[in-house]
Amino acid sequence: MSAMFRSFSVFNYRVWFIGALVSNIGAWMQATAQNWVVLTQLTDNDAAAMGVTMALQFAPPVLLVSVTGWVADRFDRRKLIMCTQSALLALALSLGILILTGVMTLPLMYGFALALGVVTAFDNPARQTFVSDLVEKENASNAVALNAASFNTARLIGPAVAGVMIVVVGTGWVFLVNAVTFLAMLAALLIMRPHELVVHHRRGGPARLADGFRYVARRPDLVVTFSMVFLLGAFGMNFPIFASTMALEFGRGADGFGLLSSFVAIGSLAGALLAARRERARMRVVILGAGGFAVASTLSVLAPSYGAYAATLVLTGFCVVTTLTTANGYVQTTTDPALRGRVLALYMAILLGGTPVGAPIVGWVASEFGPRVAIGLAAVAAIVACGIGVAWTLSSGRVHRHESKRFRLTLDETRPLAVVSPEPEDFSDEVAGTTPIPLATGERVPRPGVHRPASHHP
Numbered sequence: 001m002s003a004m005f006r007s008f009s010v011f012n013y014r015v016w017f018i019g020a021l022v023s024n025i026g027a028w029m030q031a032t033a034q035n036w037v038v039l040t041q042l043t044d045n046d047a048a049a050m051g052v053t054m055a056l057q058f059a060p061p062v063l064l065v066s067v068t069g070w071v072a073d074r075f076d077r078r079k080l081i082m083c084t085q086s087a088l089l090a091l092a093l094s095l096g097i098l099i100l101t102g103v104m105t106l107p108l109m110y111g112f113a114l115a116l117g118v119v120t121a122f123d124n125p126a127r128q129t130f131v132s133d134l135v136e137k138e139n140a141s142n143a144v145a146l147n148a149a150s151f152n153t154a155r156l157i158g159p160a161v162a163g164v165m166i167v168v169v170g171t172g173w174v175f176l177v178n179a180v181t182f183l184a185m186l187a188a189l190l191i192m193r194p195h196e197l198v199v200h201h202r203r204g205g206p207a208r209l210a211d212g213f214r215y216v217a218r219r220p221d222l223v224v225t226f227s228m229v230f231l232l233g234a235f236g237m238n239f240p241i242f243a244s245t246m247a248l249e250f251g252r253g254a255d256g257f258g259l260l261s262s263f264v265a266i267g268s269l270a271g272a273l274l275a276a277r278r279e280r281a282r283m284r285v286v287i288l289g290a291g292g293f294a295v296a297s298t299l300s301v302l303a304p305s306y307g308a309y310a311a312t313l314v315l316t317g318f319c320v321v322t323t324l325t326t327a328n329g330y331v332q333t334t335t336d337p338a339l340r341g342r343v344l345a346l347y348m349a350i351l352l353g354g355t356p357v358g359a360p361i362v363g364w365v366a367s368e369f370g371p372r373v374a375i376g377l378a379a380v381a382a383i384v385a386c387g388i389g390v391a392w393t394l395s396s397g398r399v400h401r402h403e404s405k406r407f408r409l410t411l412d413e414t415r416p417l418a419v420v421s422p423e424p425e426d427f428s429d430e431v432a433g434t435t436p437i438p439l440a441t442g443e444r445v446p447r448p449g450v451h452r453p454a455s456h457h458p
Contacts, residue, residue, distance in 0.1 A: 004276045007143040012192045013134045019188025020127075021150045023085070026181025028158025029165070030092055032261060033174035034109075035240040036166060036254050037099065042106040047245050047371075049106065051363025053113045054240065055356035060117035061124065061345075062353030069212050069345025072125040073338070078197070081130060082189050084123035089182035091116055096175030124352070125345035132332055132340065133197045141329040145276035148325040152272050152317070156265030163258020212342025215335070221283060222335075222343075224392040225327050226350045228290055228385040234354030235381035236293060237320065238362045239264055242300070242378070243313075245371035250306035263310045267317030272325055281329035287389035289323030290382050297379035301372045324351070 007013045035050055043049045061068070071080065095112055098104045135143045162174050216222045243260040250256070271289075278285075296316040303309035328347070335343045358381075366374040 004142075004273065005146070007135050007139050007146055010135050010139075010196075012196055013143060013146075015188045015192055016131075016134055017146065017150055019185040020147065021154055022181050022184035024151050024154030025158045025161070026092075026178035028155050028261070029162040029174050030095075030178040031240070032159040032162035032258055033166060033171045034095075034113075035244055036257060037104070037171050038106070038109060039244050040254075041171070042104070042109060045245075045248060047241050047366040048360065048363040050241055050244070051238075051359040051361070053109060054238070054359040054363075056110055057113040057117040057120070058352045058355035058359070060114070060121040061349040062356065064118070064121045065345050065349035065353070066210070066212070066342075068122050068125050068349075069342035071122060071341075072129050072345060073341035077126045077130040077133060077341075078189055078192065078194065080126045081123065082186060084119050084126065085182050085185050085189075087119045088116070088123065089179050089186075091119065092175050092179040092182070096172045096179065099175060100170070100172035120352075121349075124348045125341055128328070128332075128344045128348060129341045132337075136198060137333070141278070141281050141333050142276055144281075144329040144332055145272055145278070145325050148321060148328070149269060149272035149276060152265050152268035152321055154265075156262050156269055159258040159261030159265070161258075163255040166254040166258075212339055212346050215339050216343060216346060220392070220396070222331065224388060225283070225286060225330060226347065227388050228286060229324065229327055229347070230350045230354045231381045231385040231388075232290065232293065232320065232323065232354075233351040234358030235362060236297065236378040236385075238355070238359050238374070238378070241359065241363050241366055242371060242375055245366045245374070246309055247306075249371060250309070252306060256306070260310055260313060263313040264317035267314035267319075268321040269317075271318040271321035275322060275325040275329070278326075281326045281333060283330060283389070284393070285326045286323050286330065287386055287393065289319050289326065290386040290389060292319035293323060294379050294382035294386060295319075297375055297382060301376050301379065 008017070034053070038050050038053050039045055039047070091112060095104075098108065131143050131147050132140050165174050165177070216226065239261065243264070244257050247253070247257040247260055275281075275285075293316065296312055296319050299312040300309060300316065303312050331343060331347050332340065362374045362377060365377055
């Protein structure tokens with residue numbers, strides 16, 4: 001099997017991938033229908049109302065981050081995902097029925113958005129961390145990238161199908177179809193082989209909730225990564241607002257809106273598959289991706305026609321997924337496994353939690369000044385994110401002048417990313433005798449004089 005698809009050699013991962021693909025298609029269908037309902041059925045093309053809906057849906061991951069991360073580390077992730085997926089199924093079914101019966105209102109939609117956000121706050125860190133439980137550590141980065149490929153393949157299909165369904169049968173049926181797709185994920189979780197999961201040691205207790213925060217605070221590379229992800233999540237990834245308002249500006253309807261989302265997915269899928277080919281996730285790719293996103297957003301601002309704008313979205317999707325998939329893989333492969341759930345919960349809170357901050361602002365800008373100005377704001381945020389990454393790379397001493405060529409610079413990614421010296425009780429490793437000093441490769445350095453047991457599998 002080629003290096004790009006090496007995680008497919010694992011039965012549990014193959015089953016997960018298929019279930020996640022079907023479920024993600026439904027999720028993208030619902031997201032498209034939900035945004036269109038708010039924009040055209042519950043309001044009169046009010047982008048600000050869409051921004052509020054997105055803010056309510058993405059606020060819970062921030063507010064509940066310490067609890068959701070601890071839950072992902074403490075409990076059986078497979079069973080936890082079964083619970084969250086069942087709850088999401090019930091919410092989708094309820095939304096579909098309310099819209100079909102004509103009783104849906106904007107305040108009621110706000111309530112459902114908040115409920116979806118609460119369930120997703122527990123679902124996301126569990127799903128993100130569970131990917132690492134499906135494969136051995138050396139394939140973790142590949143598994144994360146293929147997971148992103150599944151997500152973006154669904155993004156390619158879901159919005160386009162939703163756009164056609166909205167025109168042909170109405171928005172309510174889209175939610176009902178999404179409810180059915182959750183059965184695929186539940187079935188996949190049921191037929192997995194639990195004894196083949198790569199289970200990491202889990203510690204619990206209320207005193208450990210802050211461990212993820214302290215761990216990240218002592219990793220400057222993670223602080224920089226999270227800062228970049230926050231800026232992109234808050235101001236750059238408001239695609240529903242950008243695509244829907246630009247579709248209306250070009251005189252297109254729901255099918256045109258759905259098609260724009262699929263153009264984003266074309267680039268996103270290419271970015272995810274390319275990430276799957278890489279041996280490991282690197283910070284420089286995250287930084288370059290943020291810079292590319294700034295360029296793509298600038299081109300979107302200048303697009304003179306619907307076709308030209310759609311073409312720029314391919315580059316936009318490629319850059320944003322390259323950035324986020326690499327950042328996710330970097331966090332997973334360089335974090336202490338015992339704290340991975342809490343750190344990933346914080347990562348997802350930063351990524352999704354930026355939306356409550358940025359979406360209302362972007363929605364208001366789009367309503368008051370037009371969608372092109374809102375997209376320009378995203379370009380500025382991406383430039384700032386890229387600048388943060390470049391500044392950290394230069395200040396960390398990783399850039400060196402070539403020994404023989406005056407104008408050639410080299411980037412050293414083999415040196416330790418941070419020397420963490422926590423108190424002994426803070427981050428006790430699951431194996432006595434190791435200190436979690438993160439390296440660029442994600443390895444940990446044994447303490448002098450103490451040997452790692454031969455049976456340990458990180």
